[in-house]
Amino acid sequence: MVPPLQNWSGGSGQFMLTRRSRIVVDGAPGSRLVTDARTFADDLAALGVRRLPVVAGSTARKGDIEVTARDNVGEGFGIDVTRDSVRLSGDGPAGAFYAEQSVEQMLKTSDDHALLPVGATRDTPAQRTRGLMIDTARTYWSVESIKQTIRQLAWTKFNTLHWHLTDSEFFRLDLPGYEGLAAAQSYTPADLRAVQDYAARFHVTVLPEFDIPAHATAMSKYRPSLRWDCASMNAIIDTARVDPGFTVDITKPQNVAWLDGLAEKIVDLFDSPVIHLGGDETPRAATQDKCPELAAYAKAQGYSRTQDVFLAYENHLNALLARHGKKMQIWGWWPQAGGAGSVTVDKDIRIQAWLGDEQTFIDQGYDVVVSNEFSRLYVVPKAMPGTANGQYIPDDDALYRTYAVSTSDRVQGLEMAQWGDRQYTAPEAYSLTYLRRPLQILASTAWGSPRRAGYLDYEAMADTVGTAPGVAEPTDPDARPVSATA
Incomplete structure (x- = not known):
């Protein structure tokens, strides 16, 4: 099982x-x-x-x-x-x-x-949230593939599909009133309704992500006034790479109002009690401090540091969601961006910890969903199978045998994150190939199942159980039968 x-x-x-x-x-x-x-x-x-x-x-x-x-x-x-x-x-x-x-x-x-x-x-499950994030912002997945993924998640007792819908490369929501913003392949409100209704049938919550204020290049191309005027804030995070519009200029009230309207439009399309609003990879402190208008705005608002502008913005979004009866989730990032000064991020915001710093947020009193990239809870296939993929292909054996989850009551659950970096034209089957083993293993870890003698024993059992009814068993088109003794 x-x-x-x-x-x-x-x-x-x-x-x-x-x-x-x-x-x-x-x-x-x-x-x-x-x-x-x-x-x-x-x-x-x-x-x-x-x-x-x-x-x-x-x-x-x-x-x-x-x-x-x-x-x-x-x-x-x-x-x-x-x-x-x-x-x-x-x-x-x-x-x-x-x-x-x-x-x-x-x-x-x-x-x-x-x-x-x-x-x-x-x-009874060990973790309340047992989830998978799919990055359809970089790589478009058909609605049918998303449904089959949901069915397979439910088969192995996952209860959350985190749907990453927007990023710097593409905006995948085809919304009335925002003609021209969506990529050629995008999801209509009818698609969102169909996916959510299907997921509800299998006790899976569809948790949407609208990534702001960074990862916003697709939006700023559509609406150039979202961009910063200063040169430093056009660098991605803290590198020399210039990408005008990656981070929205949230010192301008008209930009905040426009994003608010878009966020409310998206919120109204989803049943999930939790909405993910990104919050990650804004420029770091040294980069922010080089921006005159950001420094002036922070001073005018009475903030002690430029980073407080972004933390206050997260609290602004939290209040927006609260007015819609929703809870907010964001990626943990501000410790890496330079920390906080005069602004504290609201404690009722749920943090998705991905940089091995879940204990940092737990100690500060935040509820946490763990997607620790260093603990192999990231799947980022950047090259063909069998070639070097860096650290982002999970070590299934280690994830199965030695991964330990914090026992803090603040830990809300575990989530595998599949990212589509450099996979803009890849079929969804490509990502699913990489996800198959990690998800089987995470199912056991998140449920709290006892470990078998070895990872390969578990792998063999998982293959025996196979896929959910109606979902095709995985096949390798290049596979050939072999007779051998292990």
Whole structure:
């Protein structure tokens, strides 16, 4: 199973599905439990199991699979298998759904897709957020590929798809009223609705990212007035590379107002209670200090440092999202940019830590999602498979055997980040090839599964479990059969 159960108390014998077996749901006909049970039945049919009827509010009998939920929330679940019946009990509908995914994997890997071993488990995830970020700003993914990725995430008990939609190269949102801003291949409001509805069916939250005030070249090309006048702020971060418009000039009220309007337009298109607004890779302190108008603005506002201008802007965006009933998430960056002076970033902003500094933010009282690039939670395939890719291709063995997650209550979860740098024309299958193993391993780590004796044992098991119903098994077009002894 992927991720493996945290525990399993085995019994004697097996349960067998019969022609009389049903899925019996303890819920009203229109409830989420019943809707999920129908998906469960569809999945089993796709795996080769006879389609089981879904019955709501009936009494379970011999040969049935019974589905219940204790409450409306919670991802933990229990599975109890006897020779006569199967009982799936979730803490909430999501927990019941994960119990169903577990049973699907058991049946998929059984010889005739009809047998389950007698036994029981009580399982609950170690991490609240178990996610993947996909960079469709650099590399456009079809809506169908995004849906298949969501299905595979749910199959391995991930609950978040972080959708990176805008960056310096391309703006991938085709929004009414902003004609000409979107790239040729972009997502319409109808596309966003279709992806979110599909994700909700599988208990996956689609968390959008609109990256500001840096990574904004695509926007400043569309609207040149967003750019800075001073030369230093046209350098990317702190390098000699000049890129006018990479960072928006947020000292100009008209620029802030324009970004506010765009942000509100995007917020209204998403159901997620959390919205990601970037915040990373603004120029560092030494670069900022060389900009006369930035220094003058900071002084006029009473700030002690130019960096405070950007930190105050994050608080401005946080207030904007709060007015829409949303929580804000940003990339951790200001310690690298030079720290803070007279402005403190609001403590209710969730930080996505990516530079190995999650403890820095935890110590300051922030909730944190960990995407530590140095701990191999980044996937950035910049060259063809088998060639040098630097540090950004995860060491799957180390990630599986030795990666330790902070036990702080401030840690909200783990997220693998897939970046599309230099992949502007690559098909989405290219990135998915690189993601396959890291996601299998992160599934186990984020769920809190016990480790097997070796990474290769886990890899072999993951291959046996394979992909979700309706998602094609991975293939290598260059693969050839080989007979060998390891």
